[in-house]
Amino acid sequence: MTDLPVVLDQVSVAIGGRPILRDVDLTVHAGDMVTLLGPNGSGKSTLVRALTGLLPLARGSVRLFGTPIEDFSAWHRLGFVPQRSTATGGVPATVREVVASGRVGRRRLLRPTSAADRRAIESALDVVGLSDRASYGVSQLSGGQQQRVLIARALAGEPDLLVLDEPTAGVDLPNQQALADALRRLKQRGATIVLVAHEIGPMMPLIDRTVVMRDGWVAYDGPPLTQEVASHTHHPHDHDLPGGHDHAPHVSSPFDWERRSRP
Ligand SMILES: Nc1ncnc2c1ncn2[C@@H]1O[C@H](COP(=O)(O)OP(=O)(O)OP(=O)(O)O)[C@@H](O)[C@H]1O
Numbered sequence: 583m584t585d586l587p588v589v590l591d592q593v594s595v596a597i598g599g600r601p602i603l604r605d606v607d608l609t610v611h612a613g614d615m616v617t618l619l620g621p622n623g624s625g626k627s628t629l630v631r632a633l634t635g636l637l638p639l640a641r642g643s644v645r646l647f648g649t650p651i652e653d654f655s656a657w658h659r660l661g662f663v664p665q666r667s668t669a670t671g672g673v674p675a676t677v678r679e680v681v682a683s684g685r686v687g688r689r690r691l692l693r694p695t696s697a698a699d700r701r702a703i704e705s706a707l708d709v710v711g712l713s714d715r716a717s718y719g720v721s722q723l724s725g726g727q728q729q730r731v732l733i734a735r736a737l738a739g740e741p742d743l744l745v746l747d748e749p750t751a752g753v754d755l756p757n758q759q760a761l762a763d764a765l766r767r768l769k770q771r772g773a774t775i776v777l778v779a780h781e782i783g784p785m786m787p788l789i790d791r792t793v794v795m796r797d798g799w800v801a802y803d804g805p806p807l808t809q810e811v812a813s814h815t816h817h818p819h820d821h822d823l824p825g826g827h828d829h830a831p832h833v834s835s836p837f838d839w840e841r842r843s844r845p
Pocket of ligand 1: 602620622623626795
């Protein structure tokens, strides 16, 4: 099983000396869509930044497609949509240029844009509903629209592994549906998707697995959960006994204890 898209083994991350992730194990299987849920500050963004190589590990290891991340070079296989930020604000580039930059990893050096590049760029713009604004400057767009530009950039790269950090924050329902449709198409092509979300909405039917973070731990790893049910899961240290006091025993007892029952 050397080609598992993501394997985190006992990953711990500290920021400014403060432990943020603690002994996180996570395996994502090829073609799966996994959502990371959990309250604000539980470590979801830190987890995806660690698995995309953006943060150093204090302990543990990350493997992407079977390769230790420190040796990994096939970055064109990875698409990453960071949490909404001002990263694109003030950039003197058009929407189409930013989306086209998502193809860079797929293109051969100094080759002109191919028909396949152009198709991927136009399709990505269409999916996020920005075809009619393709020639606008990115800084002319609203924050939500800028987020959609970043999503389109990642989609244009046709990644094998797409990691999205709260892509639907500030995106209206029709565009959430459009994003869900895009992710479905990507999934049908065999891509693996890791999605950090607060609201699952139209993505729910696509989800194969849910991981719930709490205080830097994996509190649940199993069949898909809605945000509402996920908010009732607890991390292993919340209880003294397996299956102990629990607001949602039907979801939390077998999973909260996975860590402790492991040999
Ligand atoms: N650059 C940083 N400097 C200091 N602390 C940080 C930094 N990044 C994250 N943290 C802290 O790490 C913890 C986890 O943050 P993280 O953003 O990973 O959580 P999250 O689950 O993604 O939250 P949200 O849903 O609000 O995005 C928080 O307590 C946060 O304050």
